[in-house]
Amino acid sequence: MKQRSLQSKLFIAYLSMACLILFSFAAFFYLFVAGRLKESQISAMNTLNSSFQSQVDSAIQNLDTVSVNINYSNISKSILDQKFDLNISDDMLSQMSDLFLSLSGTELKAAQVNLYDFSGYVLQAGLSTMVKKTDSSRTEWLQKAREASGKKIITKPYFTYEYSKSAKYPQWMISVYRSFTNQYRRGVGVIETAKQCKSIFKSIISYEKKNHNVAASVYVFNNDGELIYPYDISEKNAEQIKPYFTLTDDSQTSTRLKSPLTGKNVYATRADSKYTGFTYLTVQPESFILAPVYQMIKILMAVVAAFLLVSVIISYRLSRSVVKPVKHLKHIIQRMELDTLGQEKVTSYPVSVNELEELYQAFQHMSDNLKDSMLELTQTKEQEIRARSMALQTQINPHFYYNSLSSISVLAENGDCDTVVKMCRNLSMIMRYITDTGHTTVTLADELDYVRKYLYCMKVRYQSSLNYHIDVDESILMQKVPKLLIQPFVENAVRYGSDCAPPWTITISSYVADNCWKITVTDTGPGFSEEACARIAENLAKADQNPGLPALKINGLGTVNVYLRWKLFCKEDIIFEYGNNEDGHGMASIGRYTVQEQINIVTDSTRKEST
Numbered sequence: 001m002k003q004r005s006l007q008s009k010l011f012i013a014y015l016s017m018a019c020l021i022l023f024s025f026a027a028f029f030y031l032f033v034a035g036r037l038k039e040s041q042i043s044a045m046n047t048l049n050s051s052f053q054s055q056v057d058s059a060i061q062n063l064d065t066v067s068v069n070i071n072y073s074n075i076s077k078s079i080l081d082q083k084f085d086l087n088i089s090d091d092m093l094s095q096m097s098d099l100f101l102s103l104s105g106t107e108l109k110a111a112q113v114n115l116y117d118f119s120g121y122v123l124q125a126g127l128s129t130m131v132k133k134t135d136s137s138r139t140e141w142l143q144k145a146r147e148a149s150g151k152k153i154i155t156k157p158y159f160t161y162e163y164s165k166s167a168k169y170p171q172w173m174i175s176v177y178r179s180f181t182n183q184y185r186r187g188v189g190v191i192e193t194a195k196q197c198k199s200i201f202k203s204i205i206s207y208e209k210k211n212h213n214v215a216a217s218v219y220v221f222n223n224d225g226e227l228i229y230p231y232d233i234s235e236k237n238a239e240q241i242k243p244y245f246t247l248t249d250d251s252q253t254s255t256r257l258k259s260p261l262t263g264k265n266v267y268a269t270r271a272d273s274k275y276t277g278f279t280y281l282t283v284q285p286e287s288f289i290l291a292p293v294y295q296m297i298k299i300l301m302a303v304v305a306a307f308l309l310v311s312v313i314i315s316y317r318l319s320r321s322v323v324k325p326v327k328h329l330k331h332i333i334q335r336m337e338l339d340t341l342g343q344e345k346v347t348s349y350p351v352s353v354n355e356l357e358e359l360y361q362a363f364q365h366m367s368d369n370l371k372d373s374m375l376e377l378t379q380t381k382e383q384e385i386r387a388r389s390m391a392l393q394t395q396i397n398p399h400f401y402y403n404s405l406s407s408i409s410v411l412a413e414n415g416d417c418d419t420v421v422k423m424c425r426n427l428s429m430i431m432r433y434i435t436d437t438g439h440t441t442v443t444l445a446d447e448l449d450y451v452r453k454y455l456y457c458m459k460v461r462y463q464s465s466l467n468y469h470i471d472v473d474e475s476i477l478m479q480k481v482p483k484l485l486i487q488p489f490v491e492n493a494v495r496y497g498s499d500c501a502p503p504w505t506i507t508i509s510s511y512v513a514d515n516c517w518k519i520t521v522t523d524t525g526p527g528f529s530e531e532a533c534a535r536i537a538e539n540l541a542k543a544d545q546n547p548g549l550p551a552l553k554i555n556g557l558g559t560v561n562v563y564l565r566w567k568l569f570c571k572e573d574i575i576f577e578y579g580n581n582e583d584g585h586g587m588a589s590i591g592r593y594t595v596q597e598q599i600n601i602v603t604d605s606t607r608k609e610s611t
Contacts, residue, residue, distance in 0.1 A: 008319075010315075010318070010319035010322055010323065011315050011316055011319040014311075014314070014315035014318055014319060015311060015312060015315040018307075018308070018311035018314075018315060019308065019311070022304050022307055022308060022311065023304070026300055026301075026304050029300065030293075030296070030297065030300060033293070033296055034290070034293040034296070037289075037290075037292050037293050037296075038289060038290065038293070041267075041284070041289045041292075042254045042267060042269060042289070045216060045254070045267070045269040045282045045284060046253055046254065046269045046271070046282075048207070048216070048269075048282055049269050049270070049271040049280050049281075049282045050271055051203060052203055052204050052207075052218060052220075052271075052280050052282070053271045053273050053278070053280045055202065055203035055204075056200055056201060056203070056204075056220070056273075056276070056278065056280075057273050057275050057276055057278075059195065059199065059200040059202075060154060060174075060176065060200065060275070060276050061275065062109035062110065062195075063109065063110050063174075063175075063176040063193040063194070063195055064152050064176050064178070064193070065109060066109050066110040066113065066193045067110075067113075067152070067176055067177075067178045067191045067192075067193045068178070070113065070115070070180070070191050071178065071179075071180055071181060071191060108126075109193075109195075110126065110193040110194065110195055111126055111127055111163075111173075111194060111195045111196055111199070112124065112125075112126035112127045112128065112163055112173070112192075112193070112194040112195070113125045113126050113191070113192070113193055113194075114191070114192040114193075114194070115180060115189055115190075115191055115192075116134055116138070116142055116180075116189050116190040116191075116192065117188065117189045118188070118189065120133055120134050121133060121134060122134045122135075122138075126163075126194075127163035128162060128163050135162075138192075141153065141155060141175070141177050141192075142177070142190050144177065145177035145178060145179050145190045146179055146187060146190065148177075148178075148179065149179070150178065150179050150181075151178070152176050152177070152178050153176070153177040153178070154174065154175075154176055154222070154276060154277075155174060155175045155176075155177070156174075156222065156226060156228060157172050157173070157174050157197045157228060157229075157231035158172070158173060158174075158175075159171060159172045159173070159232075160173060163194075171196055172196065172197035172198070172231050172232060173194045173195065173196055173197060174194065174195060174197055174200055175192050175193065175194040176192070176193045176194075177190055177191070177192050178190070178191050179191075197229075197231050197232075201220075201229050201231075204218050204220075204229060214288065216282045216283060216284040216288075217282070217283040217284070218280070218281070218282050218283075219241055219244055219245075219280075219281045219283065220278050220279070220280055220281075221242075221244075221245045221278065221279045221281070222277060222278060222279075223277040225242060225245040225246065226242075227241055227242060228278060240260060240261055241260075241261070243260040244260065244268065244281055244283065245279060245281070247260070247268075248268055248270045248281060249270075250270065250272045250279075252270070253269055253270060253271075254267060254268065254269045254270075255267070255268050255270070256286070259283070259285075262285075264285060264286070264287070265285075265286040266283050266284060266285050266286055267283070267284055267286060267289055268281050268282070268283045268284075269281070269282045404423070404427055404457050404460075404461070407423065407457070407460050407461045408420055408423050408424065408427075411423065411460070419460065422456075423456075423457065423460055426453040426456050426457055427457060429450075429453055430450065430453055430454060430457070433446075433450045433483075434484070439483065440482060440483055441480050441481065441482055441483065441569075442480070442481065442482075442483050443477065443478050443479065443480060443481070444472065444476055444477050444478070444479045444481055444519070445477040445478065447481055447483070447484075447485060447486050447487075448470060448472060448477070448486070448508070450484075450487065451470070451486050451487055451490050451508065452470060454487060454490065454491075455468045455470075455490065455506065458494055462498075462502075462504075464502075464503065465498075465502035465503055465504060466494070466498070466502070466503070466504050466505075466506070467503055467504070467505045467506070468505065468506040468507070468508070469505070469506070469507045469508070469509075470508045471507075471508070471509050471510070472508065472509070472510040472519065473510045473512045473517075475512055476510060476512055476517045479517065479592070481566075481569070481590075482565045482566065482569050485562060485565065485566060485590065486508070486519060486521065486590070488558035488559065488561065488562050489521040489559075489562065489588045489590075490506060490508070490521055491558065492558060492559070492586075492588070493506050493521050493522070493523035493525075493586065493588075494506060494523075496523070496525055496526075496586060497523025497524060497525030497585070497586060498525065499525050499526060500524075500525050500526055503524075504523065504524055504525065505523070505524045506521070506522070506523055507520075507521070507522045507523075508520070508521055508522075509522070511591070515593055515594055516575060516591055516592060516593045516594060517591055517592060517594070518575055518577075518589050518590070518591030519589065519590055519591065520577075520587055520588070520589040521587065521588050521589070522581060522585060522586070522587045523585055523586050523587075524585050525585060525586055526584070526585075526586075527580035527581075527584045527585050527586045528578070528579060528580055528586050533578075533579065536559055536560075536578060539559070539560045540560060540563055543560050543563065543564055559578065559588070562590070563576055566590055570592050573592050573593040573594070574591075574592065574593075575589065575590065575591030575592055575593065576589070576590055576591075577589040577591075
């Protein structure tokens, strides 16, 4: 799992809470308002539908009222003879025309009234007033009227030139047919009352003209699902609109469906007239109905974005106010060193949170206690290191003294006074160097001078069997090193390098580079065995796991002592090597890197075993 900073976690937590509240409110507001807006639009469509139905039903009812009044008028029956022969005189035609107009009223409920007999004549009054032979196109409707037994028959819209003054402009009409009876209630003819479609659908046409840009689509169907309105479109377009009738039913006042014309979602409100049998559909695209909702969404999103921006700023400031003191404390800890421990007072930093204030106080208390503890520990450590270094200075093979004194005795017996004097002088300087506890570090020049006197004493003992060479670059002679750092290597070289036939040679050489220097002690003996290398490696590993100088023993752990003291002195800049050179002879090296940025070394990588 990827780790995040405390500030980012707090920021995300605060912002998530703000987003949850904002978006929950926005979703609730949207659903609530959108539902109300949609209900309002659909209610308006239902109201509009009802008004269309009322106006059209009223117009059809007026036509039907005129036909009923004519049918029950005794005047019409008195004008016509009992045979009901419409082949009448002009005077009778004028009387019937006046009668029809008076029954239609001043508002002209019917623009045209036609009275048909069964002998093939029709009496017309209104837009056209005459008596003529019946048109064969009316035969179907006349037959339906006779079979309806006095019930009204409403035709589909049709266009005709019959009532037009000009043959260029036909009129769209709708007719109501009803059978005509005589005084004996016998059907003797058929009454037709007709009116222009533009008058019957006046309210729909007026609505579409006033709202032509945003008007809903209005469709009117009869009982058979045939399109009644719009009436002046092609049969192809009428067939495309017809599926609206089958996609809705009278059990629902509003329906959401896919438009058969555009394929887009629309809302349709339906009203069915029991009087005419017409079905009224008002269809509006969903995008138009939800347009206020979409506008509201834009406003709502702008408000949410503004609140979200404020939430981001507040969340950032809150998270930063909590994390900033923690970061400040972190920087103090990063800058803290043993020398500056306890100097910087964190309690002076202003904190607005009680828990962080307690954390600061606790850290300050810990820092002060840690400083006191570190001072005590440092003093104790320095005393321990001084005691161990002093103890190591006294750790020299007692056999060296025994052998040196024996050599002096032999030289005195042989009368070699000069050599005895020089030997005693060197031995005295060696003892003074070792027993001087006032200094634990010396220069390489002083250490090599001590090693040179030590090798001189060993040369006196072994005579021609032992040779030594010291070749160290003068540029490093002033480097500081712990006292008795090289002598244990030389002592081991003499001890183990003489485990073969003489002559034996001890060589002390140096290597100097731009970023390091190294002193190497080499003998001409048989070299390190595998068991010896393994034992030394094990002792060094234990020393790394258990910091501090090991228990001091005569003739024991000289290599480990040198390693630990040199590591304590150099820290990570240490160079420490042991093993066999290319000729199979033993070698041991100490050195130091002088440019810290050029190295990245751990202790194990500095201990190399040569084969």
